[in-house]
Amino acid sequence: xxxxxxxxxxxxxxxxxxxxxxxxxxxxxxxxxxxxxxxxxxxxxxxxxxxxxxxxxxxxxxxxxxxxxxxxxxxxxxxxxxxxxxxxxxxxxxxxxxxxxxxxxxxxxxxxxxxxxxxxxxxxxxxxxxxxxxxxxxxxxxxxxxxxxxxxxxxxxxxxxxxxxxxxxxxxxxxxxxxxxxxxxxxxxxxxxxxxxxxxxxxxxxxxxxxxxxxxxxxxxxxxxxxxxxxxxxxxxxxxxxxxxxxxxxxxxxxxxxxxxxxxxxxxxxxxxxxxxxxxxxxxxxxxxxxxxxxxxxxxxxxx
Numbered sequence: 028x029x030x031x032x033x034x035x036x037x038x039x040x041x042x043x044x045x046x047x048x049x050x051x052x053x054x055x056x057x058x059x060x061x062x063x064x065x066x067x068x069x070x071x072x073x074x075x076x077x078x079x080x081x082x083x084x085x086x087x088x089x090x091x092x093x094x095x096x097x098x099x100x101x102x103x104x105x106x107x108x109x110x111x112x113x114x115x116x117x118x119x120x121x122x123x124x125x126x127x128x129x130x131x132x133x134x135x136x137x138x139x140x141x142x143x144x145x146x147x148x149x150x151x152x153x154x155x156x157x158x159x160x161x162x163x164x165x166x167x168x169x170x171x172x173x174x175x176x177x178x179x180x181x182x183x184x185x186x187x188x189x190x191x192x193x194x195x196x197x198x199x200x201x202x203x204x205x206x207x208x209x210x211x212x213x214x215x216x217x218x219x220x221x222x223x224x225x226x227x228x229x230x231x232x233x234x235x236x237x238x239x240x241x242x243x244x245x246x247x248x249x250x251x252x253x254x255x256x257x258x259x260x261x262x263x264x265x266x267x268x269x270x271x272x273x274x275x276x277x278x279x280x281x282x283x284x285x286x287x288x289x290x291x292x293x294x295x296x297x298x299x300x301x302x303x304x305x306x307x308x309x310x311x312x313x314x315x316x317x318x319x320x321x322x323x324x325x326x327x328x329x330x331x
Contacts, residue, residue, distance in 0.1 A: 049167060063155075067144050067152070070211055082183035088118055126221060128222065129218075134212070150198035193216055259283055
């Protein structure tokens with residue numbers, strides 16, 4: 028017996044306009060900083076441009092995934108393309124990790140063999156990047172907790188903002204002291220900023236792809252709440268997973284009093300189970316199999 032709600036729009040899908048705006052800003056910043064890096068010889072500016080390019084790719088992936096996720100369910104894909112958002116987040120994490128490692132390695136190489144850069148132009152282009160990134164941060168701030176993809180997009184723009192500040196600091200140090208190694212030092216710091224956050228995003232996406240229970244849902248508490256309902260004797264084959272951000276799903280076999288099947292009380296019990304999940308755990312999509320105690324002998328489940 029099933030009970031639940033329609034899938035509706037995914038958490039990221041409701042913010043497609045924001046993603047499109049941030050993507051346009053990121054592409055513009057990338058183009059400007061590449062020109063600036065070529066004109067000034069700044070590795071930090073080039074590294075920041077590379078980071079922005081990776082972030083633009085990640086935002087583009089997230090935006091494309093929301094378009095796929097909006098497609099309706101079918102006979103073969105009963106949740107539609109909602110999981111595409113998590114695949115995009117995983118790819119995003121991989122790209123960011125690779126860029127971070129590259130920037131770190133190239134920065135170390137430049138520390139050994141520093142090159143001269145033009146600090147004035149470096150500061151101008153760094154300031155343009157900073158302004159653009161601040162606009163992106165402002166656009167995504169409120170939506171940053173809506174989904175993994177929105178979180179990833181916000182982190183990307185936020186780290187871009189931090190690296191733009193780093194570029195400005197390096198330009199100031201070079202202008203005042205002539206210490207050209209400030210440029211690769213900032214590049215190394217950019218790599219150190221990118222990698223941990225990228226790995227965290229990747230870890231969260233992989234956890235969902237492996238269908239681990241959501242971190243904010245305690246299965247022991249779910250069991251306690253369900254077995255505390257009237258007429259419920261036991262629960263087994265309990266599974267909770269996340270299809271995509273904002274869409275947790277639950278299924279379970281619930282052992283109930285035999286009287287539920289004799290007096291027609293089963294539909295009311297299903298309502299109570301659903302209300303329990305939505306009220307206490309914010310799980311709006313669930314499937315229950317109600318069964319009498321004697322039914323256990325007909326099952327061969329290996330799940331608790």
